[in-house]
Amino acid sequence: MQSNEQAKPLPYNDPAHWDKMVAAYEAQSQPFTTLFANAAVARLPIGASSKVIDVATGTGAAALAAARTGAAVTAIDFSAGMVARVRAHARPNIEARQMDGQALDLPDAAFDAAVSIFGVMLFPDWRAGLREMARVTRSGGSAAIAVWKSADGAAVHLLLAQIIRRLYPDHVTPMPCTGLAELADPTRLATAVIAAGFADPVVTEITHDFTLKVANPADIDKLFEFMPHWSGLDAGQSAAVARALRSEIEQRRTGDSFAIPSTALIATAQRT
Template identity: 50%
Template sequence: MTEKKHENPAHWDETAANYEATAHPFTSQFAEDALARVTLTPGMQVLDVAAGTGALTLAAARSGAYVLATDFSAGMVARIAAAKLPNVDAEVMDGQALHLPDASFDVSFSIFGVIMFPDWRRGLAEMARVTKPGGLGVLATWQSEGAATFLLLSQIRRRLFPRLDGKTRLPEGAVALGDPEWLSAAMVDAGFAAPEIEQVTHDFVLDVSQLDRPETLFGMSPDWVALDAEQQAAVVEEVRLMADGRSVLPVPSTALIAVAGR
């Protein structure tokens, strides 16, 4: 099986700085939504799986709880460690095989992380394994065709090139867990109780000036890679038309936030 770009930690190491500047402020909104659905207190043990640059971790640390952030990208982990928060540790770790004891965390989070795993079922099972009985698992997933530039590109691609295969090329986990029924069933299969699932929507604010370097916006999307140079240029022009002279283009993006007992 050919490794995909999002499955390679070196790719995330290289893009960590750009991710922190662009994706982190966007995902932070959903991290705050997830935190609003649980109560964290000093003395609690919290896990953040596939933490990225720490949108959830840094917000959760405000509660005074101890937070362990894990990610398979050393570049991402270094960004979290740079905050030097006394109640936060950040470690390089594969979320599909956590080197952590059973039942060791009060709350385990994954904000748009497990959905990217090649073996997302194993990722969910690992979250359940390390969560204490009576604790909580909290998962954020994208609904439908993803979010932000992935969603925008999918919509434009379908409009401009309807004869191309219209199926999403998102990771399998992102597709499966983007459906509330599938998400609920998957969490139960992993060892959690039936979750409460809510939809939340925030705008991704696309900086139109970045269209001068479209790879920075769309390069991670398989939908972009599948287009030839002429088609890519047409996508860029379509985004400019949608922006209609504005410096930013809001892209409403909807997530599912699931909270389940252990």
């Protein structure tokens, strides 16, 4: 690995990055995020007469869950590729639209409920993302917002961060998204939800395993592609982290699977 690669920022805020991720996201991440999306949607009082918005829908985990209640769902994402994938689900009660969650091109109070699963926390202006969710939700309507409980995120990101911290406790992990760190705490999440225009937040913790398939050593090597996410490691440190990761997987794998427990915070609240 080149040391200059290690300083690259994560492209979370570039729709072109997500456009390229659609197939991989749907195969590897959506089955995992769906577990949390289903839990979040189940906490919303919605049904066939409801209008629901899913902000940063990705491949549509929460939109699909909300649509199963019979609600009319508007699924928005800034990635044209993600929007095209949600349209291809061809659910009659899901309308997918490309737009920035920080400035929704939608009228005030248009929805009975708003949901965002691991979306708003990535926005550069996550406060604007939360405010926009509140603006488009009618008074008395509801919201469900899912974020990771760790500033390191979840799944492979979390595992790698844990290994780096164990090996190099003084290494400062640069946070690519301030919302990820700010909202990774129940009290701060509740405070942010209130500041955005919601009331009576209830924050629930939910943990699920991210299951990494490790049958093929090439799959494990793919993890090393995440290495640039931690800038400041030199080549020797990167190699040591890769060795520790491989050894941990070998020790803790169950057959072809390696479980990475990841905890989310789900805030539900009412629009004032």
